[in-house]
Amino acid sequence: MLFIKRYLLPRIVQFLVVVFVGITIVFFVPRLTPVDPVQQVISQITSQGAFMDPAAVDALRQSLTELYGLEGGMFQQYFAFWGRLIKGDFGPSLFQFPTPVMDLIMISLPWTAGLLITTTIISWIIGNLLGGLAGYFKNKAWAKTLDNISMVLRPIPYYIFSLLLLILFAYLIPIFPSAGGYSVGRRIGFNWAFISDLLIHSFLPAMSLVILGIAANFMTMKLIVSNIVAEDYVMYAKAGGLKESTIAFKYVIKNGLLPQITGLALSLGQIFGGALITEIVFSYPGLGTLLYGAINSGDYNLIMGVTSLSVIGIAGATLLVDLIYPLFDPRIRYR
Amino acid sequence: MLNILKTENLKSYYIFETPTEKKEVKAVNDVSIDIEEDKIYGVAGESGCGKSTFLKTVCGLAEPPLRIVGGTIYYLVNGKYVDITKLSQEEYRKLRWEYISYIPQGSMSALNPIIRVKESFKDFVTAHKKIKDEQKDFEEPLRKHLNALGLPMRVLKSYPHQLSGGMRQRVTIALATILNPRIILADEPTTALDVVAQRAVIQLLKDIQSLQKNTIILVTHDMAVHANIADRMLIMYAGVFVEEADTEELFENPLHPYTKFLIGSLPKMGDKSYKVSAPGSPPSLANLPQGCPFHPRCPYVMDICKNERPALVETKPSHKVSCFLNSKERIQND
Amino acid sequence: MLEAFKELMKDGRFKFAFIVICVLAFMSILSFFSPYDPLRWNVVPRDRPPSWPHIFGTTSQGQDLFWQSTFAIRNSLTIALIASGISRVIAIIVGLVSGYKGGTVDTVLMSINDSFVVMPLLPILILIASVIRENLNMVMLGIILSLFGWAWDARVIRSQILSLREREFTYTAILSGTKTFNLVVKEYFPFIIPIIFATLINNMIWATGMEVTLAILGLSNTEIPTIGTMIHWAVNYQSILLGYWWWILTPVIISVFLFVALYLLSTSLSEYLDPRTRIQRIGKAKE
Numbered sequence: 001m002l003f004i005k006r007y008l009l010p011r012i013v014q015f016l017v018v019v020f021v022g023i024t025i026v027f028f029v030p031r032l033t034p035v036d037p038v039q040q041v042i043s044q045i046t047s048q049g050a051f052m053d054p055a056a057v058d059a060l061r062q063s064l065t066e067l068y069g070l071e072g073g074m075f076q077q078y079f080a081f082w083g084r085l086i087k088g089d090f091g092p093s094l095f096q097f098p099t100p101v102m103d104l105i106m107i108s109l110p111w112t113a114g115l116l117i118t119t120t121i122i123s124w125i126i127g128n129l130l131g132g133l134a135g136y137f138k139n140k141a142w143a144k145t146l147d148n149i150s151m152v153l154r155p156i157p158y159y160i161f162s163l164l165l166l167i168l169f170a171y172l173i174p175i176f177p178s179a180g181g182y183s184v185g186r187r188i189g190f191n192w193a194f195i196s197d198l199l200i201h202s203f204l205p206a207m208s209l210v211i212l213g214i215a216a217n218f219m220t221m222k223l224i225v226s227n228i229v230a231e232d233y234v235m236y237a238k239a240g241g242l243k244e245s246t247i248a249f250k251y252v253i254k255n256g257l258l259p260q261i262t263g264l265a266l267s268l269g270q271i272f273g274g275a276l277i278t279e280i281v282f283s284y285p286g287l288g289t290l291l292y293g294a295i296n297s298g299d300y301n302l303i304m305g306v307t308s309l310s311v312i313g314i315a316g317a318t319l320l321v322d323l324i325y326p327l328f329d330p331r332i333r334y335r
Numbered sequence: 336m337l338n339i340l341k342t343e344n345l346k347s348y349y350i351f352e353t354p355t356e357k358k359e360v361k362a363v364n365d366v367s368i369d370i371e372e373d374k375i376y377g378v379a380g381e382s383g384c385g386k387s388t389f390l391k392t393v394c395g396l397a398e399p400p401l402r403i404v405g406g407t408i409y410y411l412v413n414g415k416y417v418d419i420t421k422l423s424q425e426e427y428r429k430l431r432w433e434y435i436s437y438i439p440q441g442s443m444s445a446l447n448p449i450i451r452v453k454e455s456f457k458d459f460v461t462a463h464k465k466i467k468d469e470q471k472d473f474e475e476p477l478r479k480h481l482n483a484l485g486l487p488m489r490v491l492k493s494y495p496h497q498l499s500g501g502m503r504q505r506v507t508i509a510l511a512t513i514l515n516p517r518i519i520l521a522d523e524p525t526t527a528l529d530v531v532a533q534r535a536v537i538q539l540l541k542d543i544q545s546l547q548k549n550t551i552i553l554v555t556h557d558m559a560v561h562a563n564i565a566d567r568m569l570i571m572y573a574g575v576f577v578e579e580a581d582t583e584e585l586f587e588n589p590l591h592p593y594t595k596f597l598i599g600s601l602p603k604m605g606d607k608s609y610k611v612s613a614p615g616s617p618p619s620l621a622n623l624p625q626g627c628p629f630h631p632r633c634p635y636v637m638d639i640c641k642n643e644r645p646a647l648v649e650t651k652p653s654h655k656v657s658c659f660l661n662s663k664e665r666i667q668n669d
Numbered sequence: 670m671l672e673a674f675k676e677l678m679k680d681g682r683f684k685f686a687f688i689v690i691c692v693l694a695f696m697s698i699l700s701f702f703s704p705y706d707p708l709r710w711n712v713v714p715r716d717r718p719p720s721w722p723h724i725f726g727t728t729s730q731g732q733d734l735f736w737q738s739t740f741a742i743r744n745s746l747t748i749a750l751i752a753s754g755i756s757r758v759i760a761i762i763v764g765l766v767s768g769y770k771g772g773t774v775d776t777v778l779m780s781i782n783d784s785f786v787v788m789p790l791l792p793i794l795i796l797i798a799s800v801i802r803e804n805l806n807m808v809m810l811g812i813i814l815s816l817f818g819w820a821w822d823a824r825v826i827r828s829q830i831l832s833l834r835e836r837e838f839t840y841t842a843i844l845s846g847t848k849t850f851n852l853v854v855k856e857y858f859p860f861i862i863p864i865i866f867a868t869l870i871n872n873m874i875w876a877t878g879m880e881v882t883l884a885i886l887g888l889s890n891t892e893i894p895t896i897g898t899m900i901h902w903a904v905n906y907q908s909i910l911l912g913y914w915w916w917i918l919t920p921v922i923i924s925v926f927l928f929v930a931l932y933l934l935s936t937s938l939s940e941y942l943d944p945r946t947r948i949q950r951i952g953k954a955k956e
Binding site for chain 1: 394395396427428429430431432433436437439441442443444445446447448449450458459462463494496497510
């Protein structure tokens with residue numbers, strides 16, 4: 001078990017490095033414009049009609065300067081920035097002034113998290129299962145058909161696919177609602193009426209993520225399995241007259257799932273981006289739609305808040321998946 | 336003595352086909368052989384002569400690009416000879432491991448790396464036998480088997496990567512013999528092991544054979560191993576068997592020119608004479624010469640050797656050779 | 670080279686992909702002959718469905734969809750090429766240095782590298798784009814994309830260098846006094862070129878996807894016609910609701926063809942180059 005320190009420690013360090021690099025990039029972005037962003041923000045707010053007395057404006061200017069890391073020595077600003085980050089203070093939303101950005105994020109976060117976690121798990125399991133079987137029985141007709149379908153689906157970007165689903169099932173054949181997380185006016189509660197409403201609304205966005213996720217997992221798993229099938233222990237199992245189902249599941253697919261766990265950890269960033277886009281297409285009330293509104297209203301604070309939290313969140317999720325890996329691979333568990 | 340394995344005109348080629356050319360590597364080129372029960376056979380020959388392919392073909396592991404192109408393979412099942420090339424997948428699957436098992440070259444990775452050794456054994460056993468009472472039907476016989484082979488019980492709880500190379504090899508041998516098969520095919524079981532582990536493996540194989548009274552076909556290029564353990568030997572050259580005899584007879588009276596070179600090149604205690612090997616190099620199995628495959632290198636080559644292939648015939652009691660030199664002698668002696 | 674091409678053409682996927690790419694390339698060349706200036710509005714009657722002479726239809730802004738598409742394809746491909754090209758250079762440098770030097774340099778570089786692999790790039794790109802929105806012309810967009818698209822391939826190159834470093838010819842070269850630079854450039858490059866080519870296409874897919882996404886969100890210079898900006902305007906003008914299906918479907922279908930073709934190109938190429946699958950291909954006996 002002490003050897004796990006050899007596994008655990010580097011990964012925790014890597015997590016810190018990712019957060020460090022990502023947040024540093026976020027820190028430097030405001031310096032990309034020649035225009036003074038703080039002044040821009042203040043004029044934007046005042047032009048929207050919010051009345052602020054001079055003392056409040058000064059306080060705002062001060063906190064924004066700190067938040068955008070623009071004043072004082074570089075290191076001083078950098079540490080101040082981190083200080084605010086840890087407190088979860090991203091300043092006020094510019095569009096919905098003066099609501100703090102963090103509050104807005106907290107409302108949208110559960111929607112995104114729910115969608116993301118369920119669809120990722122479902123598409124990982126189904127995609128790998130189908131890919132594994134198709135890779136093992138690669139000459140069967142159904143395997144080839146699935147392969148061709150996945151080949152076409154895989155490279156399609158999330159936006160295009162979600163848009164196609166939207167057009168198809170919300171406009172042309174209006175089965176599903178075209179927007180929102182639940183019907184307008186519905187009361188939130190743990191009753192079937194609400195939950196079924198929720199499910200209907202999240203069906204299309206979930207479908208979009210699940211189908212593309214399955215296609216991606218299918219293709220990588222098939223490739224992995226085609227390599228495993230040539231391994232000595234698979235040939236040996238065949239020589240031993242083991243049943244096909246035993247070989248397919250216990251010898252091939254089970255071994256193939258291991259690199260797929262690592263693969264999942266590496267693609268979380270991409271999946272997250274896809275989820276954001278899908279939400280935007282379906283106006284699903286998660287971080288994606290929040291971000292879209294922020295882009296359209298020039299709400300820089302909100303964008304920065306979502307980005308920073310995304311970096312930390314995805315890095316953390318990656319670390320979690322990495323930590324699950326030894327549970328499945330005895331070669332790491334025992335040395 | 337019963338023959339438990341027979342091949343007739345067995346041809347097994349690696350076929351590579353592109354739209355522009357077709358390449359056939361004739362690894363097993365018309366082999367007819369009878370293998371008796373309760374004997375250890377040693378198959379010797381250079382690298383690339385087709386020894387491993389022969390084993391793979393005979394135990395049904397021929398996968399594309401390797402194909403059985405012609406001939407038959409017989410197992411003795413329930414007193415009758417069955418041509419396994421005509422069996423269905425499922426029928427053949429049942430025969431595996433109970434009738435014939437295989438120890439591959441480099442057994443380092445022959446075991447599933449993510450399950451414990453005990454579970455690997457269970458997989459192989461349950462594929463052929465129903466286990467009603469786990470203790471009685473599975474664990475007891477397993478322990479007895481490992482004990483008989485001198486393997487410690489701790490290997491059962493281990494994962495393959497936790498065992499040393501030599502130990503893994505011995506576990507693989509134990510696995511290959513758990514169902515008391517009538518034939519065991521061992522492909523270079525001692526290569527890639529240090530001498531101490533080699534000795535353990537050879538001893539293990541001997542013990543198994545005397546315990547279970549089955550036939551072992553052992554393939555290795557190491558003549559010392561053959562001298563140590565084989566009862567009868569088969570010399571393979573360019574996809575065919577060129578000589579077959581009891582081990583002692585072969586070492587003392589090699590008849591085929593190739594075998595003569597082979598035996599002659601072995602170091603003997605106290606013999607400091609110059610060693611001669613056959614001139615030239617073995618032919619490419621994709622581009623075999625006409626007639627006898629050895630004739631380009633043979634110092635006794637005759638005209639007939641260049642045009643016709645000699646058959647494997649018995650020229651002395653229990654000593655077969657595939658060479659026109661010897662059959663000519665026989666004809667002359669008649 | 671010619672035999673390689675002929676061999677590749679036998680793969681159905683490569684054939685399809687190649688034809689599609691040729692058609693798209695042809696369309697982008699056509700853009701130089703466009704009778705309409707892509708930046709101007711109201712040059713043709715608005716909202717016409719596909720008919721002669723506007724074979725793809727027209728937009729609500731009074732632009733001919735067909736000729737818009739020719740510019741869109743050309744610009745999208747240009748951005749993708751710039752982004753992929755520059756990121757190849759970065760990937761090669763990082764991969765080479767990391768793989769050859771090893772040690773602390775390697776550990777530090779790969780740690781930073783992995784950060785770029787794990788990071789959620791979309792929010793970060795959105796952040797950057799929202800700040801420099803006005804200055805985001807094609808070259809700028811290409812450069813920014815290239816700064817983020819090198820990480821994965823740097824690792825691939827690094828592992829290739831690692832295996833090459835252990836090979837005998839490396840030791841021979843070092844012992845015979847070859848300077849490091851010469852060694853790396855002359856001896857290793859022939860091995861790396863196929864990898865670069867295969868990853869280039871993959872990177873183009875990613876870069877185009879990002880460009881399309883950013884444009885749809887309104888974050889790039891929406892004046893310049895690209896596949897992404899076309900979709901952006903179509904969505905903005907509610908073309909779906911108003912039933913102007915040709916406006917939204919034209920860029921969508923073009924992009925689907927582009928992505929699928931690039932992907933098939935990339936998979937068939939890398940399968941062709943991978944020696945293991947090559948043998949599998951020629952060893953497949955007819956059953």
